[in-house]
Amino acid sequence: MNYSFILSKILSVFEKCEVNSFPIDCTELINQYGYRVFTYQELKAKSPELYDICIACSDDAFRDMATKTVAYNTEASRRRVYFSLAHELGHIVLGHLAETPKTEVEANFFASNLLAPRMAIHYAHCKNEADVARIFEISCEAAQYAFDDYRRWRRYIVSRHNRMTSLDRAMYYHFYDDDYKKFVYCRKECRYCGKEFVNSEWRICEKCKRIAEIRGNMYDSNNADMQMLNKWIYNMNKKQGIL
Numbered sequence: 001m002n003y004s005f006i007l008s009k010i011l012s013v014f015e016k017c018e019v020n021s022f023p024i025d026c027t028e029l030i031n032q033y034g035y036r037v038f039t040y041q042e043l044k045a046k047s048p049e050l051y052d053i054c055i056a057c058s059d060d061a062f063r064d065m066a067t068k069t070v071a072y073n074t075e076a077s078r079r080r081v082y083f084s085l086a087h088e089l090g091h092i093v094l095g096h097l098a099e100t101p102k103t104e105v106e107a108n109f110f111a112s113n114l115l116a117p118r119m120a121i122h123y124a125h126c127k128n129e130a131d132v133a134r135i136f137e138i139s140c141e142a143a144q145y146a147f148d149d150y151r152r153w154r155r156y157i158v159s160r161h162n163r164m165t166s167l168d169r170a171m172y173y174h175f176y177d178d179d180y181k182k183f184v185y186c187r188k189e190c191r192y193c194g195k196e197f198v199n200s201e202w203r204i205c206e207k208c209k210r211i212a213e214i215r216g217n218m219y220d221s222n223n224a225d226m227q228m229l230n231k232w233i234y235n236m237n238k239k240q241g242i243l
């Protein structure tokens with residue numbers, strides 16, 4: 001298997017589809033490659049003949065080159081669906097005409113590196129497979145493979161005295177953001193102020209987080225003040241013989 005070729009194809013997907021944040025929506029990417037994506041239920045209603053072939057072929061996802069259709073099984077877990085769709089995109093991008101053991105391995109390698117690029121795992125400071133699974137929203141099994149492969153990638157970089165390959169360099173430049181002056185693997189909109197913030201697992205930006213923390217502390221101290229006040233009233237009442 002030509003790993004570099006597959007990695008260069010992944011980079012071309014990131015560039016063509018302007019992927020700049022993880023986790024990624026593979027449905028969107030598949031659409032950009034001219035394929036339509038349906039659930040199995042939608043396919044059943046739309047094209048019963050194709051649905052029959054699809055059920056006979058696979059459990060999780062299905063691709064038909066003639067009609068440029070990809071379908072997926074909503075009964076599978078969400079993360080498994082993501083991986084199956086990335087796998088199908090791999091077949092499309094790598095120009096596979098048939099499913100053979102070789103093309104299956106290639107499509108799996110493609111899916112793993114598309115959903116969790118090793119460089120993104122690095123900049124996300126993932127310490128184990130659980131971090132990878134959570135941040136890139138992939139299954140534990142897929143995260144285990146991605147993390148082991150990341151460590152191999154890291155060892156290779158270290159053995160080259162931290163010199164990146166030309167492909168890694170191109171990947172780095174694709175995700176490097178001039179405004180933030182760093183490698184950006186995740187962009188979110190703050191649910192309080194609506195501003196974009198990057199590389200964080202929080203759902204709110206740093207500024208709003210600080211405000212929430214200050215409010216939280218005030219609330220706690222108010223609570224403590226109230227407890228003290230109640231205790232004082234209780235003691236006073238007791239002293240005066242009311243209690």
Ligand SMILES: [Zn+2]
Pocket residue numbers: 087091099103104107
């Ligand atoms: Zn396949």
Ligand SMILES: [Zn+2]
Pocket residue numbers: 190191192193194195204205206207208209
């Ligand atoms: Zn905010």
